[in-house]
Amino acid sequence: MPLTITQDPTGHSPEDAKRWVQILAKYREPNLKRSLFEIAVTIGPLLAIWALAWAALSVSWALALGLALLNSLFLVRSFMIQHDCGHGAFFANRTASDWVGRTLGVLTATPYDVWRRTHSVHHATAGNLGKRGMGDVDTLTVAEYRARSAWGRLKYRMYRNPIVLFGLGPSYLFLLQNRLPVGLFHAGARYWISAMGTNLSIIVVLLTVAWFGGLAPIVLIYLPTVIGAASIGVWLFFVQHQFEETHWDQDKDWQLHEAALLGSSHYELPGVLRWFSANIGVHHVHHLYSRIPYYRLTEVLRDHRALAESQRMTIRESLRCVRFHLWDETQRRLLSFRAARELYGAI
Numbered sequence: 001m002p003l004t005i006t007q008d009p010t011g012h013s014p015e016d017a018k019r020w021v022q023i024l025a026k027y028r029e030p031n032l033k034r035s036l037f038e039i040a041v042t043i044g045p046l047l048a049i050w051a052l053a054w055a056a057l058s059v060s061w062a063l064a065l066g067l068a069l070l071n072s073l074f075l076v077r078s079f080m081i082q083h084d085c086g087h088g089a090f091f092a093n094r095t096a097s098d099w100v101g102r103t104l105g106v107l108t109a110t111p112y113d114v115w116r117r118t119h120s121v122h123h124a125t126a127g128n129l130g131k132r133g134m135g136d137v138d139t140l141t142v143a144e145y146r147a148r149s150a151w152g153r154l155k156y157r158m159y160r161n162p163i164v165l166f167g168l169g170p171s172y173l174f175l176l177q178n179r180l181p182v183g184l185f186h187a188g189a190r191y192w193i194s195a196m197g198t199n200l201s202i203i204v205v206l207l208t209v210a211w212f213g214g215l216a217p218i219v220l221i222y223l224p225t226v227i228g229a230a231s232i233g234v235w236l237f238f239v240q241h242q243f244e245e246t247h248w249d250q251d252k253d254w255q256l257h258e259a260a261l262l263g264s265s266h267y268e269l270p271g272v273l274r275w276f277s278a279n280i281g282v283h284h285v286h287h288l289y290s291r292i293p294y295y296r297l298t299e300v301l302r303d304h305r306a307l308a309e310s311q312r313m314t315i316r317e318s319l320r321c322v323r324f325h326l327w328d329e330t331q332r333r334l335l336s337f338r339a340a341r342e343l344y345g346a347i
Contacts, residue, residue, distance in 0.1 A: 017257035017288065023304070024289035027296045028089070034295055035090050039100070042081060046074040046107070053221045054213060061220055068221040072228030073276040079108045079233060080278030080294060086116040087290040102194075106201040109174045109226055113194035114181045123290055126241065127259030129327075130251030134183050137165075137238055139248075141327045142340050146347055153347075157337070160325045165238065170230035175223075232277075239318040240265050240283040244334050248327050260287035266311040267318060284311045 053067035084090040085101030098112070105112035122135030132139065140148075140156060148156065158164060179199055181191035209217050247263035249255070267281030274281065282297040285307055292300065301308040324334035328343075341347050 017255075017261045020261065020288055020307070021257055024285065024292060024300060027300055028289065028291040028293075030090055030092055030293045030296075032091065035293065038295060039081060042074060042077045043107075046071060046078060049074065050221065050225075054217050057213070057216055057220065061216070064216075064220050065224055068224040069228050071221075071225045072232060075108060075225055075229035076232050076236075077276050077278055078104050079110065079229065080280055082108055082110065082112065082115075083119075083280070084278075084294055086112065086119060089291045089293045102198075105194075105198050106205065108229070109198075109202060110178055111181065111191075111194040111198040114178075114184060114191050117187070117191065118183055123260075123287065124256070126287065127247050127249060127263035128251055128254040129248050129329075130254070137242055139242070139327055139334075140325075141329055142335065142344060142347070143329070145326050145340070146344070157325075162322050165322075166231050166235055170234040171227050173234070174226060174230040236267070236277060236280055239267055239313065239321050240280070242321050242324060242334065243313060243318075244321070244324055245332075246334060248329075248332075250329075257288060260284070261310070263287070264311065265313045265318075266308075268312055268314050270315075 049067055049071040053064045053071065056064040056067060081090060082101045082104040085097040085104070088094055088097055090100065091097045101116070102112040105115070118135040125131035125134075126136065129141065138156070138159060145153060145156060159169075179195065181187070181195045184191040206218055206222065209222065241263060243265050246265075247259050249259065261284055264284040264287040265281075266284050269277060269281050278294040279297040280286065280294065282301060285292065285297055285300050286294075323336045325337050326335050326340050327333075328335050328340070331343075335343070337347065
């Protein structure tokens with residue numbers, strides 16, 4: 001049974017989407033005390049569990065590994081704070097946002113200034129078929145896939161395999177690709193400084209850990225925490241845009257706010273997972289107005305039933321998203337390889 005998500009419960013049009021932006025503007029102001037509290041209840045437990053896992057190494061490596069994997073949830077939340085800092089949503093002061101984001105970037109293995117630039121490109125081009133390639137999950141149209149060579153099709157199939165997307169891919173992205181300002185090599189020294197400064201800080205941290213504890217804390221605590229968080233983060237990003245009835249248009253027809261509203265899901269998660277993911281599942285609202293702090297997104301859903309009902313997707317429904325691989329410009333939905341073959345013949 002295909003995944004069904006109500007895209008348009010209130011007759012959203014480009015004009016409606018623009019009006020939503022005006023409505024959402026009143027939620028943009030962060031609360032300093034709340035932001036500081038969010039940092040405390042995220043970074044405090046992250047460091048405490050790290051220390052507990054280190055101590056557990058003398059008792060059981062399995063216990064230490066389990067604590068490290070638990071801590072990946074707090075690292076995801078740390079990344080979400082960094083994410084809000086990148087949007088200028090977490091503090092009213094831009095400088096404070098940037099330096100908190102850069103500091104968190106050492107923990108999340110993500111150079112803040114590099115990520116902020118590529119992520120802004122994602123927000124500015126999401127759903128635009130003519131501007132794919134930076135800050136998104138590679139997605140081909142049916143026609144593009146059929147035009148590829150056998151080797152090109154195989155590479156795309158391998159890339160879209162869940163083992164690669166949510167296993168090998170996140171490890172490569174956060175442990176290797178993030179070490180360089182990929183996509184911004186010629187964009188200026190700022191991005192090299194961001195990447196190299198983050199790398200140097202990570203090296204200092206890891207050498208300090210190795211000096212006091214050897215390789216065990218790195219192998220059994222640091223790496224599992226980062227890789228676990230990376231896989232969770234990539235999954236969240238994937239289901240926020242790669243659902244069956246998402247929204248893509250060619251450049252001439254693409255409209256920013258319409259794509260933001262209809263091309264982003266509302267991922268309904270249990271309360272504890274909403275907390276760890278910092279409400280990032282309210283992604284359609286986030287894309288409509290990225291300056292809203294994550295802790296105010298629930299206010300938007302409370303006050304505006306139309307947005308609360310729009311684009312809803314449960315965890316069970318989200319699992320089906322891994323079946324969808326190709327954008328069908330005729331039917332305006334994502335298809336599986338099998339569905340595309342049934343509709344258009346051999347692919």
